[in-house]
Amino acid sequence: MNELAGNIHIHTRYSDGSGDIPTIAGAAEKAGLDFIIITDHHHLQGKAEEGYYGKVMVLVGSEINEECNHYLALDIEQPVPGNDHHPQEVIDMVNNQGGFGFIAHGIEKGSLLYRNGKTYPWNDWRATGFTGIDIWSYLSQWRDEITGIPKGFFLYFNPHYAFKKGPMKPLLRKWDELLRKRMVVGIGCSDAHAIKLKLGPWRPVLSDYYLCFRCINTHLFVKEPLSGDFEKDKAQIYQALKSGRCFVGYDFFRKTTGFNFVAKDQGKTALMGEKIRLTEKTVLEVEVPEAAKIFLIKDGRKFRETMGKRSRFSWLGKGVYRVEAYLPHGRGHRAWIFSNPIFLE
Numbered sequence: 001m002n003e004l005a006g007n008i009h010i011h012t013r014y015s016d017g018s019g020d021i022p023t024i025a026g027a028a029e030k031a032g033l034d035f036i037i038i039t040d041h042h043h044l045q046g047k048a049e050e051g052y053y054g055k056v057m058v059l060v061g062s063e064i065n066e067e068c069n070h071y072l073a074l075d076i077e078q079p080v081p082g083n084d085h086h087p088q089e090v091i092d093m094v095n096n097q098g099g100f101g102f103i104a105h106g107i108e109k110g111s112l113l114y115r116n117g118k119t120y121p122w123n124d125w126r127a128t129g130f131t132g133i134d135i136w137s138y139l140s141q142w143r144d145e146i147t148g149i150p151k152g153f154f155l156y157f158n159p160h161y162a163f164k165k166g167p168m169k170p171l172l173r174k175w176d177e178l179l180r181k182r183m184v185v186g187i188g189c190s191d192a193h194a195i196k197l198k199l200g201p202w203r204p205v206l207s208d209y210y211l212c213f214r215c216i217n218t219h220l221f222v223k224e225p226l227s228g229d230f231e232k233d234k235a236q237i238y239q240a241l242k243s244g245r246c247f248v249g250y251d252f253f254r255k256t257t258g259f260n261f262v263a264k265d266q267g268k269t270a271l272m273g274e275k276i277r278l279t280e281k282t283v284l285e286v287e288v289p290e291a292a293k294i295f296l297i298k299d300g301r302k303f304r305e306t307m308g309k310r311s312r313f314s315w316l317g318k319g320v321y322r323v324e325a326y327l328p329h330g331r332g333h334r335a336w337i338f339s340n341p342i343f344l345e
């Protein structure tokens with residue numbers, strides 16, 4: 001398996017972002033990413049510019065819907081019309097084209113400093129057929145932490161503070177609830193726009209591309225090394241995302257490349273997103289690139305806790321297992337890695 005790091009949910013000048021695709025690809029290459037996924041609102045205008053830019057692959061999907069129920073549609077050839085009130089129709093139209101998709105920023109708190117607390121949540125959790133959800137979202141979580149003007153200034157200069165504790169707890173709870181019924185892939189999103197503000201002589205940029213590309217990334221595992229053949233490599237990336245062979249990492253303080261979580265049983269291995277039959281010999285193995293605090297989560301609850309670079313868990317019961325890793329930072333720890341689950345059946 002070959003690990004690739006990428007950033008998902010990016011807006012360009014084709015919608016409400018401020019950068020063009022070559023500039024954004026340049027920022028991704030500088031950040032050391034292998035791929036980025038552009039999702040401008042409603043259309044696929046950037047599709048003609050898909051391809052390799054140096055070492056970075058640029059893939060183009062679309063973010064659908066306006067006031068609520070934002071859906072990231074990937075691997076589609078035709079734009080899908082929005083339907084704020086019936087998101088199931090949007091999901092179905094994407095699937096009918098052979099595409100797949102993710103619920104974006106499904107739960108938000110809002111900030112009084114942004115349109116008086118306006119949020120863009122997912123309202124219809126009875127919907128089915130979506131591939132996964134965005135479990136950790138840069139722009140919406142950063143904005144939601146702005147509880148006043150001083151905090152806004154603080155978070156502008158200290159953006160990483162907003163992500164110290166990890167994804168929003170209600171979103172993780174919702175994910176765990178969905179996982180009790182079926183595989184729902186968790187991805188990280190930036191929603192990078194590089195919004196350019198004018199505040200007197202000051203020109204702050206919110207959700208700057210290069211900054212976002214070093215924070216919440218989705219790392220995935222592809223079977224073959226990248227070949228340079230865009231269509232072939234794109235198919236591998238989409239396959240890994242669809243099956244959940246991926247994890248979400250906060251790469252700023254220490255890159256998360258090198259993480260792995262697998263189940264093993266008498267010569268058989270299950271990767272993230274897969275299931276394996278439980279026997280008394282089944283073990284779960286976790287590897288992190290730097291010694292960290294590891295939580296093994298079973299059916300949404302903390303089940304075991306260890307510290308180190310490699311952990312091995314045995315004597316497990318049937319259930320849905322995922323891993324959270326917290327990196328030592330200052331006097332405490334920072335949220336660092338969130339794996340996709342493995343199902344022991």
Ligand SMILES: [Zn+2]
Nearest residue numbers: 063070104120
């Ligand atoms: Zn959105």
Ligand SMILES: [Zn+2]
Nearest residue numbers: 009011063191
């Ligand atoms: Zn967006």
